Amino acid sequence: MFSFLKPNPIKQLQKSYESLTTRAFKAQRNGDIRTYSLLTEEAEAVKAKIEAIEAERC
Template identity: 55%
Template sequence: MFSFFKKDPLKELNKQYLQKLEEAMYAQRNGDIRSYSMLTSEAEDILKKIETMEKPTEK
């Protein structure tokens, strides 16, 4: 009945993805390459989740 109160999971994942990329950028600027690579890897994992959610299911 109140489906408009539900959050869009795809929107939330996009927000997390952009946040991880921003954190990775700041880590790289500070010279922390190890944290940069870990954050970039986490962002790529989130991107894979986004792509699987966006892909239409084939019947």
């Protein structure tokens, strides 16, 4: 009934994904490849969650 009041989980996950990719980019530019790979792995996990939620909605 009040579904418009529920927070959109995709927006929150998208924001997290963008933050992780930005941090990974900065780490790569600074030469910290280990941190870059860890952040990229986390970002890929978040992206998989986003895709799963979008597939569930369709």
